[in-house]
Amino acid sequence: MDEADNFNFNKYWGPDDYRPRVVFKRCSDMQCVYCGEIANTREHCPSKVFLAKPYPADLPVVPACEKCNNGFSSDELYTKVFIEAYEQHCSYKSKTSLSERKEVKEARRKFEECISSGEIHFDNRISRILIKLAICHMTYELTTGFYKDTWEGVPEYVSYTFRPNMTTEEIESWDDFIIMNDNLLPIIGSRAFNHIYVLEPVLSAFDDKGEVIKKPFIVMDWIDVQDNNYRYVCWLDKTYMNILIAIDEFLYAKVMFKQKNNLSEGG
Ligand SMILES: [Zn+2]
Numbered sequence: 035m036d037e038a039d040n041f042n043f044n045k046y047w048g049p050d051d052y053r054p055r056v057v058f059k060r061c062s063d064m065q066c067v068y069c070g071e072i073a074n075t076r077e078h079c080p081s082k083v084f085l086a087k088p089y090p091a092d093l094p095v096v097p098a099c100e101k102c103n104n105g106f107s108s109d110e111l112y113t114k115v116f117i118e119a120y121e122q123h124c125s126y127k128s129k130t131s132l133s134e135r136k137e138v139k140e141a142r143r144k145f146e147e148c149i150s151s152g153e154i155h156f157d158n159r160i161s162r163i164l165i166k167l168a169i170c171h172m173t174y175e176l177t178t179g180f181y182k183d184t185w186e187g188v189p190e191y192v193s194y195t196f197r198p199n200m201t202t203e204e205i206e207s208w209d210d211f212i213i214m215n216d217n218l219l220p221i222i223g224s225r226a227f228n229h230i231y232v233l234e235p236v237l238s239a240f241d242d243k244g245e246v247i248k249k250p251f252i253v254m255d256w257i258d259v260q261d262n263n264y265r266y267v268c269w270l271d272k273t274y275m276n277i278l279i280a281i282d283e284f285l286y287a288k289v290m291f292k293q294k295n296n297l298s299e300g301g
Contacts, residue, residue, distance in 0.1 A: 044092055048177050048223030056096060056173055057178045064097035064162055067173050068166070070181040073097035081106075083114045084281055085260050093259070094174045094196070106166050108137050113163045115141035117196075117285050123149060124198050126284060155197060161192045168192075168289035172268045175229075175257070176220040179291060181276050190274065192286035211253035215241055218270040225259040226268065229255045233249030 046057050053075075054065045064073040068080040077098035082089055115138045121127040123145070141261040148154045168189070172179035197205060211231075220226045232250050233239075239247040256267045256278075 044094060044225065046177075046223065046225060047227075048221050052177050052221070054097070055253075059099050059168045060096045065180075066102050066170060067096045067180050068098060068102040069169065070213035071099045073099050075100050075103045077103055077170060079174055079202050080167055080259060080264050080266075081110050083110050084264050086263055090260055094170075096117075096170055096174055099234055106163065109159045111135065111137040112141045112168075113160045116145050116157070116160060116273070117140075117282055119145040120149075120154070120196055120198075121282060121284050123293075125196065127282065154199070156194075160194065162193055163196060164279060164289055168268075168291070171266050171277050171279070172259050172275050172291070175224060175268050176227040176270060176275065176285075177224040178242050178270070189289055190292040194285055197284045197286070200286070205286075208280055211255055212267055212269050212278075213241060214252040214254055214269065216271060217254075218272065219269060226254065229267070231255060240267055258269040 044054065048056070054056075054063050055067060056063065065071070065076060066073040073100050076095045079094045079096055085093075089300075096277070119129075121143050143155050144157070169179055214230070219230070231253050232251050233253055235247045241247050241251075254267055254269045256265045258265045262283055264279075264281055266277060266279045268275065270276070270293070273293060275293060277289045277291075279285075279287045279289070281287070
């Protein structure tokens with residue numbers, strides 16, 4: 035085993051005053067990532083319902099209070115089942131079916147409704163879960179986005195689409211690094227620094243304005259939680275906290291929170 039194998043990508047090196055909200059550690063003062071109250075439970079991000087067994091050993095966790103932690107499980111199961119029903123409908127994946135709980139039946143019925151009407155509607159329960167996942171990811175990676183700090187619980191933008199409704203180019207674009215041109219770096223010591231790389235320019239590299247990139251540039255890489263099941267990336271720009279999430283390589287979501295503070299001054 036070499037040095038790299040021992041390196042803990044989940045370790046938080048940042049300022050101590052953020053620790054209660056971004057590090058889960060029993061017998062310490064922890065604050066709920068969602069509501070800011072005293073936290074006593076561990077919130078996996080993402081929740082295990084979106085992953086397959088065996089689960090990754092180093093699954094990210096943040097502190098949450100019991101009320102918030104339990105408050106999402108029904109909608110999470112609903113979201114997962116809705117995605118699976120669509121996957122099965124398209125023969126994209128055949129999966130073992132989840133137990134016939136209320137949420138499972140509800141999600142399947144909702145999906146059937148959507149398909150027979152010829153349209154996949156925007157679903158409040160699914161978007162609620164995408165926002166919830168986004169909060170966890172930006173807290174964990176960027177050391178921001180938790181309650182009381184930079185948002186008031188209302189994201190500026192949430193959207194999602196499913197693979198069958200996308201062009202090949204659109205799908206491929208979800209494999210790209212995020213180029214950090216005009217973007218801000220997170221607070222020093224944030225976990226996201228483990229996913230930032232400096233790349234040398236190659237002839238085929240273009241920036242977001244279509245100009246050839248001549249100088250080395252900084253990119254943010256995706257975080258693969260589990261191959262083909264779940265990955266995400268989050269970054270900051272001057273106005274927004276941005277989070278992209280790909281579930282099952284089938285649902286592709288973007289969530290944006292407007293920043294209240296200038297985070298470049300926070301690090
Ligand atoms: Zn809470």
